[in-house]
Structure formats: structure tokens, C-alpha cells
Amino acid sequence: MIRKLLRLRASHGRLESGSGMISGVFALCLSILCLLGVLAFHFPQYLTTPELRHHVYDVGAMRQLLFWSMVLSGGIALFNAIFGRTRWLAAIAFGIVVLCLLLGGSKVQVGPYEQSTAYLGLDWFILDLLGSTLLFVFIEKLFALRKDQPVFREEWRTDLHHFLVNHLVVGFILLATNLLVHKLFGWAARDSVQSWVAGLPFPVALFAIILVADLVQYWTHRAYHEIPVLWRLHAVHHSAKHMDWLAGSRQHILELLMTRTLVLAPIFVLGFAKEVIDAYIIIVGFQAVFNHANVSVRLGPLRYLIVTPNFHHWHHSQDQEALDRNYSAHFAFLDYLFGTAVKSDRKWPERYGVLGDYVPDGFPRQFMFPFVWKSSAPAVDATPRD
Secondary structure (H helix, E strand, C coil): CCHHHHHHHCCCCCCCCCCCCCHHHHHHHHHHHHHHHHHHCCHHHHCHHHHHHHHHCCCCHHHHHHHHHHHHHHHHHHHHHHHHCCCCHHHHHHHHHHHHHHHHHEEEEEEEECCCCCCCHHHHHHHHHHHHHHHHHHHHHHHHCCCCCCCCCCCCCHHHHCCCCCCCCHHHHHHHHHHHHHHHHHHHHCHHHHHHHHCCHHHHHHHHHHHHHHHHHHHHHHHHHCHHHHHHHHHHHHHHCCCCCCCHHCCCCCHHHHHHHHHHHHHHHHHHHHHHHHHHHHHHHHHHHHHCCCCCCCCCHHHHCCCCHHHHHHHEECCHHHHHCCCCCCCCCHHHHHCCCCCCCCCCCCCCEEECCCCCCCHHHHHHHHHHHHHHCCHHHHHCCC
């Protein structure tokens, strides 16, 4: 049974329909998330994000979500076991649900605990993975660009590992970026400017914060491509050979830290209101995932104004006309303004990834790749290319 599970984990491709494999994998994944949720209830001070548990979600609602997720996972597993549909997979999923119940399930009592401890963002990982999967897999099935691309395509495990690590270290990223922004850019903050910006009407302020952030994002992103030492980091992100909602998670943690610090700096200095920042975070979070998704969306003339999946897919292309182009994250007109927009007669690129395919697969090797560049990349490919 364990060998079968390990083979399944190491595999990729389309799941066989009608055998219980699809529902079995769903039940297994959901049961694992349930187990992680139970652990988060047992150790909230170490496994949950303070900003989320204090200001975003309700603990009672999370208990209900955990309860019904266990019911759904266990129910699917039991159904498959009774009707002989991939029983080994059903048994593992059902066993994990039973373990959740033995550990207290959704009724784990949370007593007083110390608030200011180092933590892993396990709750953020669970909620974001569950929400992103349900939303974006559904969207990709409805509007698929490459209809033959399965959910579990090649290198899906590498991107899931990036997703996991970058979510778990959210506490470190928040702490480090806040410290760097205040230390490096605190001198530029002016009360008069911040008061004026905070008083802007919400629609104007929202447009302004996205524009300011995208201007910084554009030049930072361009620097990653044009400065060789920075390209070492950014090449990891561009090594994905397939575009889908999970591909955008492939990002070296040092790049993540640097980019967030530089983008948050003008937002802090200008003093945007909290509700404006919250709205911006929602927009940037959605676009970061959606623009990598396997969806056929171009938006007509609007594609010259805002970044769409079509626009960003070209940025990840190996096609000659797309190298070092389309840097914007939100407003496509910035690339047209600065002369870096892709010009092609074709609607979509043919191939994705780093030109030369010299970035290794697997999270550990990609983490180390920027530091062992000379032994990994051919000299001809050591110049910035996407």
C-alpha cells in the first residue's frame, strides 16, 4: 500500500476516470489537509499566522470547515471502499480521517497560549491551497488553453514544494520585509504626504497603489533579467515548462524577500490607508496566480491596458521574440510605454521555460542553484534569458 502511494506521488499525467482514482486522490488530499488542520488547532502558537487568526477568519467557521471536510473525505473514501474503487487509496484516506478523529478532530480545545512566538504559516498554506485548488482548477477546466494538460502535469511536485515552503515561512517573510522596509526607507516617510495619500478617495487610492507597486515591480523584474547575479535567482521562477495556477509558486525565497521589500517600500513611505492595502493584497494575490493559469483569456483591447494570462504567458516563453519582454505584473501599458512589450503575429507562445533548460528540477536543487551556477549552467546560457 505504501509502495503504491509512493508510486502515485512520483507519477504525473491524467488520472484514470471511472476507477475511483480521481475521487480517491481528492479524498486523500483533503484528508491530509484535515490532519494538518487538526495539528494547527493543537499548536496554534507555532503553526498559525497571527494576522489571520486575529483579523481574517473566525475560529468557529474553521471548525465547521474542518468538520465537513473530514465528513466529505471520509464519505468518499468509504464509498470507494464499499464499491471496490481503488480500495488501497480509499483505505489510506479513511485511515487519515480516523487519525484526525483520534486526535480530537474539529473539537480540539484551544487554551491560552503565548502570542509572540516564532511560527509556521500552516493555516495560510491549508486555506490558500484549498481555495486556490477549488477555484483555479475549476477555471482551468472551463477555459483551458492547453486542453490536454492534466492537473498533475510534469514537475507538479516541484511547484507544490515551492508553494508549501513559501507559505510556511510567511512569518519570516513578513518580519523580514517589515524590518527591511522600516530600516532602509523609514527616512523617506513624511507625515504631510502620508496624510494626503490616506485621504484620497478609495478608487483613486486603489489605482494609485497598484500603479506605484507595478512601476517598482516592472523595474525590479527587469533588473532580474538584465543583471546576471539577479538572474541566478529569477531563473528558478522561469524554469517551469508548463503554465498553470501552481506554476507561479516556483520562486526562490531570496527573490521573494527582495521583491516584496522593494514593492512594499513606496506603499509604506506614501502611507496608503489599511483598506486600500487590503484590497491591493487581494488583487495582487489573484493576479499572481491567474496570470500563470492554463486559461485562454486575452480580454480583447483591454489586454493592452492590464496584464492577462496571455500577456504573462509570453513572458515565460522560450520563443525568440519573447525573450526579456512583458515585465509588468498589473498594467500591461507599462511595457508598451517602456518598449518591452512582445510583438508577435501569433496569439500564444509555443514553449515555456529557460532557454537552454539548464535549471534542475526539484525544490532542493533549485534552492541551491543560484549558489552553484558555474557548475550548473552552460557558459553560453549564463546571460539573462527567459
